[in-house]
Amino acid sequence: MNECGASGTDQLLDLFHGVRLTPTQRRIAHCLVRHAGAAAYLSAAEVAELAGVSQPSVTRFAMALGHDGYPALRRRLRELTTTAGAGPADAGNALQRAVRTEMDNLDRLAGQLADAGRIAGVGRLLAASRPLPVLGLRAAAPLAAYFAYFAAKVHPDVRVLDHGGSLLADRVDQAVAAGATALLAFVLPRYPRETLDALREARDAGLTVVAITDSPVSPAADHADVVLPAAVGTDLVFDLHTAPMTLAMVVLQAICDAAPAETQTRLEAFESSAARRQLFLG
Known part of the structure; x- marks a missing residue:
């Protein structure tokens, strides 16, 4: 479940914009998008397991995005999760939130x-x-x-x-x-x-x-x-x-x-x- 919201997901996608990713790195990027909120609190090993890649691949991915390692990328992901904040999609019950997320989409x-x-x-x-x-x-x-x-x-x-x-x-x-x-x-x-x-x-x-x-x-x-x-x-x-x-x-x-x-x-x-x-x- 994506906990980051539409704006947070857009900001996450902006991290990858203009970066030439290998197929393996693209898989990691997609994993982060699919688990946007949780990914900011996962270790490199956990991301690697979710994406079905090796842990060194996660480190190389972080460096390809301009960070000196995965911990720096994770800090950036946490900033994005925090700044995305709670919007209208967070109001109401679970069914209402699901519909509002579709409106965001x-x-x-x-x-x-x-x-x-x-x-x-x-x-x-x-x-x-x-x-x-x-x-x-x-x-x-x-x-x-x-x-x-x-x-x-x-x-x-x-x-x-x-x-x-x-x-x-x-x-x-x-x-x-x-x-x-x-x-x-x-x-x-x-x-x-x-x-x-x-x-x-x-x-x-x-x-x-x-x-x-x-x-x-x-x-x-x-x-x-x-x-x-x-x-x-x-x-x-x-x-x-x-x-x-x-x-x-x-x-x-x-x-x-x-x-x-x-x-x-x-x-x-x-x-x-x-x-x-x-x-x-x-």
């Missing part, structure tokens, strides 16, 4: 979207891919299906990849053979190994990988060309995916904006077909 996402040009570029990239494979396994599968349901109304060939196993690589290869140039992936905790393997295979096959994931230092960052972060709520028994779902619809809007005439034609054709078949009551 959405507010943070809104701030990231200030660079509208970046999202517009992603929209053009995905709109141009025919077909457009959309990957989401396990907890991410419903988001991939939700995105694909609406995307299919404006894109001629959307292919959902929501099952792992040996057939997943085959379906990626088939999409490439059919002309795909990009892949949209939803990569959410607990990060299925098959998802990361599929991202690696997609890039090896020549696809440009766009990943919607929970953090800029998530494991997906090592296997994606474009990382679009949207925080996941962790205050309930199961994660809340409000911000990633919102970001998915923002990306779909960017796809529509990339080809407005084609989008309008396809939507009108769908509405005509829906009316003829009386699909909806209203």
Whole structure:
């Protein structure tokens, strides 16, 4: 559970901004983000165990961030935890706090979207891919299906990849053979190994990988060309995916904006077909 709050998490991410991290260091950074409040009071050995790395790796990570060792980094983490303070998200009962944290996550996402040009570029990239494979396994599968349901109304060939196993690589290869140039992936905790393997295979096959994931230092960052972060709520028994779902619809809007005439034609054709078949009551 993240005890640091949205502002504290933003400050923690700022520590990593502009620093070239190795895959191992990226794993440590992601561990600190996921355990933001508690990490400030953990030893280097405990952080290493949480991240699944060696203790010397934690020390090298602290030095890569400009500190003379992990104790200095831990002092900095404590400062961030303290200055983050108690905000509106700390008021009310546990359920209210969980919802308010989601509001913070959405507010943070809104701030990231200030660079509208970046999202517009992603929209053009995905709109141009025919077909457009959309990957989401396990907890991410419903988001991939939700995105694909609406995307299919404006894109001629959307292919959902929501099952792992040996057939997943085959379906990626088939999409490439059919002309795909990009892949949209939803990569959410607990990060299925098959998802990361599929991202690696997609890039090896020549696809440009766009990943919607929970953090800029998530494991997906090592296997994606474009990382679009949207925080996941962790205050309930199961994660809340409000911000990633919102970001998915923002990306779909960017796809529509990339080809407005084609989008309008396809939507009108769908509405005509829906009316003829009386699909909806209203």
